[in-house]
Amino acid sequence: MSTEPETTQDAEPGTPGADAAAVAPEPAGEGVDRVDGPSGEGDVSGEGDVSGEGSESSGTDGGTGTEGTGSAEGAAQLSEAAAELAAQRVERERIERRKAEKQAPIEAGGKLSGTAADLLAAVRAVESGEKPVAAAFREPEPAPRGTAPEPVRQPRPVTAPAAPAQAAAPEAVAAVRAVLTGAGAPEALAAPVVAVLGEGAGDRLREDPWQLLRVPGVRPEQADGFARALLGAECGPDDERRGTALTVWLLEQAAVAGHTALDAPALTAALSQRSVPDPDAAVQSALAEGEALVFQDAPAAAPPAPASQDDAEEPQERPVRILIGLERYALAEESLADGLARLMNSVPKEDGSAADWEREAASAPRSAGELIRTAATHGLVLHTGGEASRSEAAALLHAARALGLRGWAAAHTSGGRDGFADRLARQEPADGSATGTATGAATVAGLLSGAEGPARDADGALDLDVLVVLDAPQLDVETAAMLAESLPDGARLVLSGDPGVLWSAGPGRVFADLLAARVCPQVASRTPDPGPIGELVSGIGIGELGQVEAPGKEVVIVPVRDAGEAVHRTVQLVADSVPRAIGVPAEQTQVITPGHGGAVGTRALNTALKERLNPGPGRFGGFDPGDRIVHSPAPGRALPGRVVRADTEGLHLDCSGTPVVVPREQVERTVRHGWALTAHQAVGLRWPAVVVVLPGDAAAALTRPWVYTAFGxxxxxLSVVHGVEQALPRAVAEVPQKPRTTRLQALLKAQTPTAD
Known part of the structure; x- marks a missing residue:
């Protein structure tokens, strides 16, 4: 591998800036400021190593917010002050631009300012049939496909979150607002409270103030303050209502972290940390009221052998694990286990004899042939492998089509869907002589919503015979349960994916639990990912981080010493070095960083990249036409795209060729700039070029699956902006995926007790 391609143009580092709407903890501390070389570029000399050996990085990692240690303290503080001054300068310039834009008088609504004045001007322009006057709309509009009428299937889950707010009765919102303001709580919570608690939300809050914890984003200390203001002297930490609400809140937080249940001791310990005097009573109260469910699961490991003959003569009680979980996830895991057992126990549809299946398997490459043979006689098959293994899944669908079976593939993202559709097309005969039932590709979300994929039969099941789910590690328990329930008896389900990548954003670890349970056949791909990047990623997958030969600069290491240098070099790579030296334009280069907050998080990098690649005033919620964005219509879904325009309907996006309109009230919550993403947002997607940024303050967040996912x-x-020194090889070798507590593995083994 090599260092960064030589650069001849100085790239401004941009302004990281702070974001008041941060939703993740800000990584602390920057390293020592760098001193640029004579050219002002600070070009890296010498070979860079992914493992950090020989790196020029000399910064210190921050873990508690302290800016460096020892003699580096003054320099680190200077770096922080410089960054803050730069952020203030940009903010002052933005304020001056807004003042200049508001000089012209407004005939009506003259007291409006800021966003309200901008929207009024846009509305008047639309009403008069003219183009809006806002600076954001002065640029020429993109390709015509962005302005084409939206297809009938467009109202997908994208707009679903708006339904509860629209359905809320004004009188219910007013009643809740009165309760909130009377206790000093923000009245902006009124609509979310009604959406969560229903029409009688006001009365429910008066009866139990800690019900406020059910609203997303509300923390226990805020609910405690609200309860004190509402109840006065009657409020206390031993209130049974408080213990129940905190129990439910902790289980919800566990679900956000990926758990479908919690060990009872872990839950009671967490309640103790929240000053609940009797945690066991709080848990029992939540169980009695039906807020949570209790389960007894046998531990995964067998009990230890008796130490002596006397011990062996006494009957050994089998230890059990007590788990507490929310009903929705408990039912989802049980439904998933039932659905998978049904597929495993039902006889696969017999379209084609054993000889026909063998003929198709024999004509396919080795790994693909094994997959075809296994799917011929089993209703559930697990298929593991990297990106190259998708050709084997395509071969299976090609064989199914030749045998008259209706086969479909479902990917996690639209990019994965389109890439797999291209693979299917490449396997079709060039003369167009293909016969059999048509195959196709869809997204998992589109398949379940009915916007993509096959129709449903009279029983409501998907009208197909073979379903290959790509990116299977991204399935959470609720999505997987809906898929299993949607398949008819006799259908074949193949779950295909790379077990080394990050798990799902939602609760559960479906693919990992199935692999561990060993209740169905597993086919491991023997098709390696090609090239130096494939070799590097394969090594990471087994815990080894070494150098690879990259004669074509496929892998480049850029050592940095502090956050400011990391931002500078990232912008330089995307805007100049990679397009010039590698031939990949900036719009096809993706930046990946560990988190949203901090001096080198997605917010700071997106600010700097927007300033360089698409500067503009951000007149609609901080966005301008041409901005790269990521749209998250639902938790765990990330749709990359571009801003087309903005009007009174909302923000118009182009997400992989699909027009999407995000209403104004949802923009701040569901749309972010997308030049820089986290690895969780990028999973399931691939780009011609990727710049992975590893600042020194992100060392503690690195794990082997994170590095594997980001590099892959x-x-x-692949360019790696490397500032974590030895933390990178240590994470690859020693830090596995964070564990999750789930019940699926035990449920699957109970469904198939004879499985090994």
Whole structure:
């Protein structure tokens, strides 16, 4: 591998800036400021190593917010002050631009300012049939496909979150607002409270103030303050209502972290930390009121052998594990286990004899042939492998089509869907002589919503015979349960994916639990990912981080010493070095960083990249036409795209060729700039070039699956902005996926007790 391609143009580092709407903890501390070389570029000299050996990085990691240690303290503080001054300068310039834009008088609504004045001007322009006058709309509009009428299937889950707010009765919102303001709580919570608690939300809050914890984003200390203001002297930490609400809140937080249940001791310990005097009573109260469910599961490991003959003569009680979980996830895991057992126990549809299946398997490459043979006689098959293994899944669908079976593939993202559709097309005969039932590709969300994929039969099941789910590690328990319930008896389900990538954003670890349970056949791909990037990622998958030969600069290491240098070099790579030296344009280069907050998080990098690649005033919620964005219509879904325009309907996006309109009230919550993403947002997607940024303050967040996922997003070129020194090889070798507590593995083994 090599260092960064030589650069001849100085790239401004941009302004990281702070974001008041941060939703993740800000990584602390920057390293020592760098001193640029004579050219002002600060070009890296010498070979860079992914493992950090020989790196020029000399910064210190921050873990508690302290800016460096020892003699580096003054320099680190200077770096922080410089960054803050730069952020203030940009903010002052933005304020001056807004003042200049508001000089012209407004005939009506003259007292409006800021966003309200901008929207009024846009509305008047639309009403008069003219183009809006806002600066954001002065640029020429993109390709015509962005302005084409939306297809009938457009109202997908994208707009679903708006339904509860629209359905809330004004009188119910007013009643809740009165309760909130009377206790000093923000009245902006009124609509969310009604959406969560229903029409009688006001009365429910008066009876139990801690019901406020059910609203997303509300923390226990805020609910405690609200309860004190509402109840006065009657409020206390031993209130049974408080213990129940905190129990439910902790289980919800556990679900956000990926758990479908919690060990009872862990839950009671967490309640103790929240000053609940009797945690066991709080848990029992939540169980009695039906807020949570209790389960007894046998531990995964067998009990230890008796130490002596006397011990062996006494009957040994089998230890059990007590788990507490929310009903929705408990039912989802049980439904999933039942659905998978049904598929495993039902006889696969017999379209084609054993000889026909064998003929198709024999004509396919080795790994693909094994997958075809296994799917011929089993209703559930697990298929593991990297990006190259998707060709084997395509071969299976090609064989199914030749045998008259209706086969479909479902990917996690639209990019994965389109890429797999291209693979299917490449396997079709060039003369167009293909016969059999048509195959196709869809997204998992589109398949379940009915916007993509096959129709449903009279029983409501998907009208197909073979379903290959790509990116299977991204399935959470609720999505997987809906898929299993949607398949008819006799259908074949193949769950295909790379077990080394990050798990799902939602609760559960479905693919990992199935692999561990060993209740169905597993086919491991023997098709390696090609090239230096494939070799590097394969090594990471087994815990080894070494150098690879990259004669075509497929892998480039850029050592940095502090946060400011990391931002500068990232912008330089995307805007100049990679397009010039590698031939990949900036719009096809993706930046990946560990978190949203901090001096080198997605917010700071997106600010700097927007300033360089698409500067503009951000007149609609901080966005301008041409901005790269990521749209998250639901938790765990990330749809990359571009801003087309903005009007009174909302923000118009183009997400992989699909027009999407995000209403104004949802923009701040569901749309972010997308030049820089986290690895969780990028999973399931690939780009021609990827720049992975590893600042020194992110060392503690690195794990082997994170590095594996981030590095594996690159197709042709990977640049690593490296500031974590030895933390990177240590994470690859020693830090596995964070564990999750689930019940699926035990449920699956109970469904198939004879499985090994």
């Amino acid at each position: 997003r690159a197709e042709r070129h």
